[in-house]
Amino acid sequence: MLKQxxxxxxxxxxxxxxYITIILQMYPKVLLDxxxxxxxxxxxxxLMDTNVDVRRKAKxxxxxx
Numbered sequence: 001m002l003k004q005x006x007x008x009x010x011x012x013x014x015x016x017x018x019y020i021t022i023i024l025q026m027y028p029k030v031l032l033d034x035x036x037x038x039x040x041x042x043x044x045x046x047l048m049d050t051n052v053d054v055r056r057k058a059k060x061x062x063x064x065x
Contacts, residue, residue, distance in 0.1 A: 010053065013054045020043075021061040039065060043058055
């Protein structure tokens, strides 16, 4: 899923940010620790996305993280 984060269609990037937020809400941080590097790399890129909606959703995911 994170490989799709650089897709040219902004609605796919928005959906990924929403999925990450849901995952972060549902699973304990301990279970997600092995994916922490991938999540952080995704968030770094998404927080600088050209689309304002992607950035907004990524900020929500970042707060949950």
